[in-house]
Amino acid sequence: MESLPKIETDLLIIGSGMAGMSAALFAANRKINTVLSGGAGGFEYSSGLLDLWGMSLTQKGKMSKKPWDMLEKIHYQTPDHPYAKLKEEWLKKAFFELTTSLKSHGLIYTGYNALNVLVMTPFGTLRPTYRLPQTMWSNVEAFKKKEPCLILDFKGLREFSAVFFKEVMKKDWHDLRTQCIEFPDTHLRSEIFTPFIARSLEIEQVQEKFLKQVKPHLRGESYLGLPAILGIHSSEKILNTLEKELDVTVFEIPTSPISVPGIRLKETMMNVLGGSSVTLQTNQRVTKVLKASEKGFECQLGLNINPVIVRSKAVLLATGRFLGKGLYADQKKITESLFNLPVYQPKTRRQWYNHDYFNPEGHKIHQAGIETDMLLRPVGKKRVPVYDNMFAAGSILAHQDWIRSKCGAGLSIGTSFHAIQSYLQIQQRAC
Amino acid sequence: MPKKFKTDVLIIGGGVTGTGLARDLAFRGISSIVIEKDTINAGASGRNHGLLHSGARYVSSDPVSALECKKEGDILKKIAPHCIEETGGLYVATQDDKQEYISLFPKLCKKAGIPCEKLTVKEALELEPELSKEIVAVFRVEDASVDPFHISLENINQAIEHGARYFNHCKVIKFYTASHAIQKVIAKDLVNRRIFEIKADIIVNAAGAWSGEIAKLAGIHVDMIYSKGSLLITHNRITNHVINRLRTPTDGDILVPGRTVSIFGTTSNRIESLDVIRPSIKETDQLIKEAKALVPQLENARYIRSYAGVRPLLGNSDSDDDRSVSRGFSLMDHTTDNIHNFITITGGKMTTFRLMAQKAADLVSKKLKNTTPCQTAVIPLKSEAPSQMTEAGMSFRVWAKKGKKDNITMCECEMISKNQFKELISWLKKNKKGSDLNALRIHSRLGKGACQGTFCSQRVTGFMYDENYFKDDEGIYNIKDLLHERFIGQRSVLWDGQLSQAELCEALYCGFYGLELEK
Numbered sequence: 001m002e003s004l005p006k007i008e009t010d011l012l013i014i015g016s017g018m019a020g021m022s023a024a025l026f027a028a029n030r031k032i033n034t035v036l037s038g039g040a041g042g043f044e045y046s047s048g049l050l051d052l053w054g055m056s057l058t059q060k061g062k063m064s065k066k067p068w069d070m071l072e073k074i075h076y077q078t079p080d081h082p083y084a085k086l087k088e089e090w091l092k093k094a095f096f097e098l099t100t101s102l103k104s105h106g107l108i109y110t111g112y113n114a115l116n117v118l119v120m121t122p123f124g125t126l127r128p129t130y131r132l133p134q135t136m137w138s139n140v141e142a143f144k145k146k147e148p149c150l151i152l153d154f155k156g157l158r159e160f161s162a163v164f165f166k167e168v169m170k171k172d173w174h175d176l177r178t179q180c181i182e183f184p185d186t187h188l189r190s191e192i193f194t195p196f197i198a199r200s201l202e203i204e205q206v207q208e209k210f211l212k213q214v215k216p217h218l219r220g221e222s223y224l225g226l227p228a229i230l231g232i233h234s235s236e237k238i239l240n241t242l243e244k245e246l247d248v249t250v251f252e253i254p255t256s257p258i259s260v261p262g263i264r265l266k267e268t269m270m271n272v273l274g275g276s277s278v279t280l281q282t283n284q285r286v287t288k289v290l291k292a293s294e295k296g297f298e299c300q301l302g303l304n305i306n307p308v309i310v311r312s313k314a315v316l317l318a319t320g321r322f323l324g325k326g327l328y329a330d331q332k333k334i335t336e337s338l339f340n341l342p343v344y345q346p347k348t349r350r351q352w353y354n355h356d357y358f359n360p361e362g363h364k365i366h367q368a369g370i371e372t373d374m375l376l377r378p379v380g381k382k383r384v385p386v387y388d389n390m391f392a393a394g395s396i397l398a399h400q401d402w403i404r405s406k407c408g409a410g411l412s413i414g415t416s417f418h419a420i421q422s423y424l425q426i427q428q429r430a431c
Numbered sequence: 432m433p434k435k436f437k438t439d440v441l442i443i444g445g446g447v448t449g450t451g452l453a454r455d456l457a458f459r460g461i462s463s464i465v466i467e468k469d470t471i472n473a474g475a476s477g478r479n480h481g482l483l484h485s486g487a488r489y490v491s492s493d494p495v496s497a498l499e500c501k502k503e504g505d506i507l508k509k510i511a512p513h514c515i516e517e518t519g520g521l522y523v524a525t526q527d528d529k530q531e532y533i534s535l536f537p538k539l540c541k542k543a544g545i546p547c548e549k550l551t552v553k554e555a556l557e558l559e560p561e562l563s564k565e566i567v568a569v570f571r572v573e574d575a576s577v578d579p580f581h582i583s584l585e586n587i588n589q590a591i592e593h594g595a596r597y598f599n600h601c602k603v604i605k606f607y608t609a610s611h612a613i614q615k616v617i618a619k620d621l622v623n624r625r626i627f628e629i630k631a632d633i634i635v636n637a638a639g640a641w642s643g644e645i646a647k648l649a650g651i652h653v654d655m656i657y658s659k660g661s662l663l664i665t666h667n668r669i670t671n672h673v674i675n676r677l678r679t680p681t682d683g684d685i686l687v688p689g690r691t692v693s694i695f696g697t698t699s700n701r702i703e704s705l706d707v708i709r710p711s712i713k714e715t716d717q718l719i720k721e722a723k724a725l726v727p728q729l730e731n732a733r734y735i736r737s738y739a740g741v742r743p744l745l746g747n748s749d750s751d752d753d754r755s756v757s758r759g760f761s762l763m764d765h766t767t768d769n770i771h772n773f774i775t776i777t778g779g780k781m782t783t784f785r786l787m788a789q790k791a792a793d794l795v796s797k798k799l800k801n802t803t804p805c806q807t808a809v810i811p812l813k814s815e816a817p818s819q820m821t822e823a824g825m826s827f828r829v830w831a832k833k834g835k836k837d838n839i840t841m842c843e844c845e846m847i848s849k850n851q852f853k854e855l856i857s858w859l860k861k862n863k864k865g866s867d868l869n870a871l872r873i874h875s876r877l878g879k880g881a882c883q884g885t886f887c888s889q890r891v892t893g894f895m896y897d898e899n900y901f902k903d904d905e906g907i908y909n910i911k912d913l914l915h916e917r918f919i920g921q922r923s924v925l926w927d928g929q930l931s932q933a934e935l936c937e938a939l940y941c942g943f944y945g946l947e948l949e950k
Contacts, residue, residue, distance in 0.1 A: 045939075
């Protein structure tokens with residue numbers, strides 16, 4: 001054990017999903033000496049949309065266009081919700097800071113000032129979100145205008161069907177046409193994935209071939225809709241090229257995994273963190289907690305391949321839920337995987353799920369998670385923090401159902417922002 | 432005017448007996464309609480272990496049934512080898528099991544005519560390393576694993592090829608009785624809600640657990656006991672033999688390999704109503720608790736689904752355990768109830784379905800004065816339908832043989848390709864069957880792998896639109912129905928790995944697509 005390399009740091013962020021990465025970005029902007037650890041982070045599964053709050057709190061099963069009105073209601077309707085521990089102003093600052101950092105590295109997010117937008121999904125349905133990639137802005141506009149539009153899909157791409165989109169959408173929007181094309185140089189491939197198309201489109205020669213293939217299919221439509229494939233690092237530029245060369249307004253439709261907008265988000269965030277006060281130990285999960293006390297933490301990252309030990313004064317737990325392995329469920333109960341923190345949960349497994357899968361009320365298991373104090377420190381009995389210097393952020397937090405409320409990204413961004421603030425506050429208090 | 436149909440025989444119930452009877456009658460030149468209120472094998476026929484009994488399980492309680500199992504098993508292995516995997520079975524005793532029964536077992540087998548061979552513990556562990564090291568006695572018998580869906584699909588398809596008709600999602604709602612006979616049967620199509628009439632010379636009630644309800648429509652009392660049994664499906668195949676606990680039948684004592692998975696069960700709980708039949712979390716936990724004595728790995732295995740069936744047992748039993756109620760079948764000629772063209776065939780078990788169908792068909796033939804003998808024991812049980820797609824691991828083999836060109840995988844868990852779905856849909860269309868996701872699930876392994884529909888349901892729906900099988904927003908409802916159906920079976924096994932899988936699925940279809948908001 002002694003022979004393992006050691007890293008000393010002030011803050012260890014455990015988890016490199018949306019919450020962990022956002023926390024790292026906020027830590028970098030505040031020059032906090034930080035190590036970021038975690039697995040793949042699940043960005044490939046993320047839509048790349050930044051939801052804040054999508055559902056009405058007054059009308060069950062209805063979407064809401066006014067997230068901030070809903071957040072105000074949360075404070076007195078569901079005071080246990082993690083959002084109730086945040087001031088509205090912090091959430092706004094968090095979104096602004098994150099999107100500004102992304103923009104400085106070429107990924108532009110857009111939306112209305114204070115309202116949700118309705119974005120079209122591959123199922124031809126609409127869903128609310130708060131901020132979306134610039135490449136999807138015309139997705140929102142196009143549905144409002146309903147002008148003639150061509151929807152393209154690709155031979156061998158199973159994650160998106162233009163006909164599916166059109167068939168469901170056609171009751172609201174008549175002027176839709178679909179076309180399936182073969183992406184340049186893929187005739188030897190039977191199956192293709194969106195990241196492959198996106199990365200290929202980063203190459204100019206491929207763009208040219210692609211334009212040549214698309215052009216003949218346009219018949220003077222105002223809009224051209226595509227699954228989200230417009231590059232990884234220069235999506236904005238590719239969008240502009242397409243619009244200019246094809247003389248049509250182009251928009252992306254977010255797709256199921258593997259999701260290009262999710263990968264864009266991850267890779268841009270990694271670029272933001274480059275050269276900052278954050279040391280990236282991603283692809284290294286915390287495998288063992290060697291010490292955890294008021295004085296600090298000692299965690300082992302990795303198991304067999306280049307394991308390291310990180311000594312930190314504080315820990316920010318952003319390990320996610322079951323898929324992220326932050327929480328673990330056996331036949332009897334739900335536990336927290338690393339520090340064995342107390343987990344708020346239904347009394348028995350019988351209560352985890354109700355019998356109606358699509359119940360708009362959701363399932364009780366999604367409310368399970370880590371309870372915290374106002375500074376987002378996990379608490380034990382009598383609501384006393386388990387450790388003075390441990391904070392939790394993101395979907396591992398209890399009393400929220402991001403799946404039903406459509407608040408996944410906002411929850412991660414907001415609580416990680418608050419956790420970093422709290423960390424600084426505690427540090428100051430200690431000094 | 433309601434639509435009218437005419438046939439020689441109306442068979443109520445599309446389980447293994449009803450479909451088997453349609454096949455039998457078809458070979459005798461007797462026309463039939465099979466009416467099923469749900470889909471093929473929706474009752475106990477599709478909700479059992481998939482175990483082709485060697486007979487050894489019944490040597491103590493019911494030696495007659497035991498020998499029936501042996502004989503019928505031998506016939507099925509000959510006529511339907513493609514639906515059966517001859518795994519062999521082991522009867523395994525632990526220290527907790529009664530020595531008395533252990534020493535009696537081989538004698539009872541011999542007496543009943545069931546082949547049985549004693550193995551040493553060492554030999555058994557070499558055959559099945561996952562068995563508990565604590566076992567004390569092992570016997571090998573001729574159990575096999577059978578795909579009950581494959582059997583019923585072959586039954587009905589072969590019957591249809593010989594002139595039978597099959598209506599699913601249609602429910603019998605009324606009998607018109609006059610002059611001691613059922614003159615006509617009123618049924619309702621549960622999909623389009625239309626009422627229609629069927630006139631038949633003979634009506635056969637093969638409704639399994641629902642036989643009592645059907646008989647009631649004719650004013651006849653058939654006393655049924657509803658005994659619910661729940662089973663679990665593991666993510667991997669755990670053993671290669673059927674593993675039976677060597678004791679008198681009780682909870683959680685059979686583990687059956689079924690191609691790529693293993694099935695473990697069952698429980699036996701008396702229920703009062705047939706309205707909601709699903710496995711409970713308590714039963715699941717009870718099963719796993721029992722399982723580890725036989726195969727310790729079952730305690731920590733990943734389970735992908737659970738399901739429950741209702742054994743169609745005849746009443747008038749004083750026994751405490753429904754498993755000891757005779758598993759023999761019962762053929763009732765309701766002439767004794769003053770209705771001369773109504774027959775009920777019930778009880779029994781899947782292994783002996785062919786014999787049950789034969790006995791029922793003999794009675795029908797007698798009434799219709801048809802003298803053609805039964806041929807179901809000699810004609811291969813093989814239709815022209817592409818039903819091999821129900822077989823795990825088969826899709827890939829077929830696909831790989833044909834080559835990959837212009838074909839893509841739609842379902843990665845079960846390796847089903849686009850062209851295979853195309854082939855299946857065109858067959859479904861040709862046979863006037865619905866070609867929605869549910870039909871594809873029944874006729875293939877769609878949604879049956881580890882992801883339980885997470886990735887495949889959306890891809891296949893996209894494909895269905897591309898090929899013009901779906902219009903408007905049909906795809907949305909199809910996906911919702913499939914995922915809900917898959918969820919019901921997963922609910923009681925959602926922990927550990929399968930819970931993570933379910934979380935991903937819900938994040939995708941509710942979190943991203945918001946399907947809970949689509950009416």
